Amino acid sequence: MKLDRVLQYSQAYNFFQWVFGKHAPEPGVVFLSQRRVYILPTRHGLIFGVALILMLIGSINYNLSLGYVLTFLLAGLGIVSILHTFRNLAHLYVSAGRVAPVFAGDTAQFELVLENKSDFDRHSLDLTCRGTKVSCNAPAHQHCSVVIPVKAGKRGWLQLERVTVDTRFPLGMMRAWSYVQPDMRALVYPRPDSAPLPPAHAEADAGDSVSSGAGTDDFAGLRPYQTSDSPHHVAWKSSARSELLLTKLFAGRTASELWFDWDSLPAGMLTEARLARLARWVVLAEERSLRYGLKLPGVNVPLGEGFPHRDRCLKELALYHG
């Protein structure tokens, strides 16, 4: 499309694309070129303009030479502030930082990194996303990172929406702004409900035959401590006598291996309720340092423990498509 290419250079076209068009998220570092920095007077700037006109009329009427000087000096100040405000925003680099997964209903913290490669400091840069505003300063040749809190509603991927970067520095009479939409998404886990962990035997019945392994009831011996062992199970007295940290092993009917199975939940339960229940179990099992696995229709996460395992289970739950 030849026309499109020409129009890319038009600020107005860019603006309307941002406001009304569907703008795709931009990968990598977003450069705020002068074509995508828009600038207009603020309400205060307009009032300032009206005040200047009144001052000019007064100066003409009373033949006040210094009145002209003052009025024109302030007018010059207003005009120069356009350049300063524009400069404070243009040629800034915006890139996506980190964002940690959250549970639905919590707030995702999107980190954006603003990089100022210019020789001057930039002040009071406001980032607004869906009505939430955060500010930062970017000194010359430095990065600053900003965390935009966004309420996570539903499980799944939460795409960062269009962010408005704007500034009114230095006089507050002009506002320069630009729209960015870094390609950035947060994983939103289903919100756990408040159910207790299921009795282990129920799972043991439904699960694989490995359930005869380690339990928590009867003391069965000691083995060297592994980083995934719960601190509750450390044999402190025995450890004190030996060189190593030792972990107590237990054996018994109540297996510490749990299988959380979609199909084991009551038949009438809705999809989201099932996911909430499973998420709850995963969280509780991890808290108690149990080994657990997850079975969803079409998905099978083998037994495991530790945070990476937990996150993998929760991710499957978050992205589950019934």
Place this chain on the structure above:
Amino acid sequence: MADPRNAEPLPLPPFALLITGAALTVASHTLWLPYWVDAAAAALLIWRAIASIRGAALPARWLLILLTFGGAVGVFFSYRTIMGRDPGVTMLVLLLFLKLLETRARRDVFVVAFLVYFVALANFFYSQSIPIAGLMLLTVLVTTTALVGFSAPQRPVLEDLKTAGRMLAQAGPVMLLLFFLFPRVQGPLWGMPQDAYSGVNGLSDTMSPGSISSLSLSDAIAFRVKFETELPPRTRLYWRGPVLSDFDGRTWRVGLPQLRRNMSVEAAGSPADYEVTLEPHNRNWMFALEMPTRIPPNARLTSEYLVISPTPIRSRMRYEMRSYPQFQAPSGANPEDLAQALGLPRGVNPRARTLASEWRESLPDNAAIVRRAVEFFRGSRFEYTLQPPLLGENSVDEFLFDAKQGFCEHFASSFVFLMRAAGVPARVVTGYQGGDTNPVDGYMVVRQADAHAWAEVWLAGGGWTRVDPTAAAIPVRVELGITAAAPAGQSLLMRTNLNWLKGLRNNWEALTNQWNQWVLGYNPDRQREMLAWLGVRQPNWETMTLMLFWSVAGVLLLTGLWLLRGIRRGDAVQRAWLRFCDKLAREGLARARAEGPLDYASRVARTLPASEDSARAIAALYVDQRYGPDPDARSIARLKRLVREFSP
């Protein structure tokens, strides 16, 4: 619009600056504002400062409304009106301080800043001197610093000050262009409030005992003169002002001057050509050296040889004249004029009348009577004083025979009375006598203190002839000026004999003169002159607007380039790479999010085998320069060239 910033508490340092700005802008107003307004403003300021420091609550809205209403009532009782310039400015000052007490959020800050600017402008109603201009520049700097501080809280105030100073410096060229090129219109645009010019002083159209001696205490400048020809001797420097011919026994008033086309002056000696820069005095008359022969084009000459302007002089005005310091003035003596020049009130000053009738009977003609009267003034041991005793109903008698102490108006008034009583047509002329030449710029300065009154008599042979009874009685007054004539101890402000002080003062006044000529006196005429000098012969609105537009645009372009000079240094490599990616993206080969440069180049090579070499070379160079040690200029140039030549 609910801007969340409006809810934040105001940062203290910029707010302190805002208060300082408000105090500075009102500082010179306090000199003329009613005392209660000064006191109220100070009280409100202190209240606000304490509230800020202690973090105390601000007054409730109802209280502020009440205070505002109270202020308006106070203004009404002070001025008996709330319309007009002075009540308006007074109200503005009160509003500024009341608004400060209501300032809680950012939007209020702007209102305060704009009020500060308005009050700063109002300063110029009362004075446009260099110190006031400096004070107002400081006010604007402080207030602008406050605005910068509010838009970037937590920044050190010194940094805000630097930003504000830089911005003002950059606004300077724009201001100059607007000042000199903005199409000027001569005000007023509409009727002025009555009190618009209440502050100006100068000669008036009446003269009673004490009116000129009060002027003599003023060191204000009446006008400046630049002589193009040789400076006439001091004793001939009579600057003619209003001519007073009606006398009611105490006060002299102007008669009914008529405009005359052919007022003739018989000249003797060489003419004086000069340019007068007249300070506004809100009257029509324009001062000229006696006697003027060539007057400015739009001025008129009255039957009393007074040059008048069609409108009151309300702004500083420049005009050129030619006069003959030695002259005979035979015009303006038709019978009505002469009859008017003989009129006297009945019954007052019997002793003076007796003296005059003795002269009339004993002397042969008018010229002899005039000579006799001058002898009388010369021989009677009069004393020249700025504080003459109060005179009663027969003021001339008391002055001539009892008190013998007076100022020029006493001398002139008594002399003309004697002349009229003796049947010689005579009138009082007021104006200025003398003037000091400033050695720094060569301008002669005539001050209010040089105000003078003298007499004019009609002699059949010579027409209207000037007689200065003050000069006869106190020759020093005219020969050396008023400083020498006034007795020591009667201090004339600033009339000092200290040489260094005089030098300082001359320099300052020369500077002020330049200021007046170029800044304050820049009016539509001057603008036309300057545009003609620039080669624009017949400027109209369109050409001036175009000139203004393009020159401001040019200045802004330069300012913008200066401001943006450091905006993209040091990332030429990245820019070249982004340009390369852009070129490919247009061909539908956008770089994927997680794709490294070398992988991307490989993909491009597979899709576009024709560009394989250049794509790989660019990617390799980019990786080297981006992640390797600091690249040298030549390899950057190579990358740039490759990207420029790359066409997928």
